[in-house]
Amino acid sequence: MSHPLLGVEELVAGFGATTVLHGLSYEVNRGEIAGIFGLNGAGKSVSMKVLAGVVPVRSGRITFDGVDITRMSAEERVAKGMAHVPQGRQVFAALTVEQNLRLGAYTLRRRDSRRYQAVLDGVYDRFPLLRERRTQVAGTMSGGQQASLAVARALMAEPLLMLVDEPSAGLAPLVVRELFATLREVAASGVTMVLVEQNVAFGLQLATTAHILQVGRIVHSGAVADLDQAAVASYLGVGRLLGAGVTSTIEARKPAKKAAPRKRAPRKAVAK
Ligand SMILES: Nc1ncnc2c1ncn2[C@@H]1O[C@H](COP(=O)(O)OP(=O)(O)OP(=O)(O)O)[C@@H](O)[C@H]1O
Ligand SMILES: [Mg+2]
Structure with a gap:
């Protein structure tokens, strides 16, 4: 399988006289968590x-698992995965909670009720709190619980x-950490992700x-472990404050290198 799971090629989209995406291109391979960052x-x-499939494409192409889905309806895309x-x-x-989850799998439930029950049980195993609260009205849950429910509902479509x-x-940082741990597990179970985050x-x-x-175009793509934090900070204009957080995150994500004796002189720091 050489094709990426998701191929985004020169997408142009907008509303009325406004163009929002000016030729967006990127690829996502199976198993990746692709982060999309921007102001x-x-x-x-x-x-x-x-x-x-909720906003139409003006030009360009979207492929999913090698199939052109550019003109497919939102429902067909859900059915495709x-x-x-x-x-x-x-x-x-x-x-x-349970009515919300049911809506995430409305076609499956009609098609195959036994399979539906198995998927629901699997989702409840991953989110035990939602099982406990299955009769609670979703609007009365905390922000973090609603975030879990939104992810759980998406998982109902397998x-x-x-x-x-x-x-x-x-969400508070502690709640984000828990939610991200869950998303990481979901990804490890074989679900590829595209993640948009304002908080880099x-x-x-x-x-x-x-x-x-940046303004409807991808200006930089790369593995997180290879990211140049200065470039990230400058593209996003996040300045020193967030830049520091980004640096430590990127450093923490880099694979640990064996301490080898330095043969060459260290490169000089670039003067600002
Ligand atoms: N339905 C719409 N009709 C007209 N313009 C829209 C519509 N939806 C989005 N836009 C415009 O498209 C541009 C991009 O919006 P979008 O919601 O994608 O931003 P974003 O990158 O997600 O920002 P944020 O970080 O604030 O969520 C904005 O200028 C927005 O006003
Ligand atoms: Mg947004």
Whole structure:
């Protein structure tokens, strides 16, 4: 299998006279957690909506598992194995936890009720709190619990690829850590992810590859372990404050190197 799981080629999309994506291109291979980073308004959420089939493409091509899905409906994409966890989570506040989960698998439930029950049990095993709270009205749960529910609902469709838009928004760092641990487990279980994160330092803890989006175009792509933190900070204009967090995250993600005696003189630091 040589093709990537997701291929995004020269996507152009927008609204009325406004163009938001100006030729967006990147690839995601199986098993990756692709982090999409960019400033507010860069087009991160629009790019996820275009992938999910909620916003139409003006030109360009999307391939999923080698198949051209550019003109496919959102429902067909879900059936093919794509799930979208939109920004703001958007759980159905008036419905219970289990009703929300059921909606994540509405076609499966009709098609194969035994399989549906097995998928639901699997999701509850991963999110024991949701099992405990299955009759609770979703709108009365905490932000972190609703974030878990949004991810769990996406998993009900048994996706190959999950598009997760700003899962950390509005959550305390400890809650983000727990949610990211869950997302990491989900990824390890074989679900490839595209993760949008406004908080770069958080996002780099989870992402394996990073794509930097600037005004509707990817301006930098690479493995997180190879990222040049100065370049990331300058692309995102995050300055010294966040830059420090990004540096330590990137350093922590680099594979440990054996301490070898230095043969060459260390490179000189670039003067600013
Ligand atoms: N339905 C819409 N109609 C018109 N313009 C829109 C629509 N949705 C998004 N836009 C515009 O597209 C641009 C990109 O929006 P998008 O939501 O993708 O930003 P983002 O990168 O996700 O930002 P944030 O970090 O704030 O979530 C913005 O200028 C926004 O105003
Ligand atoms: Mg957004």
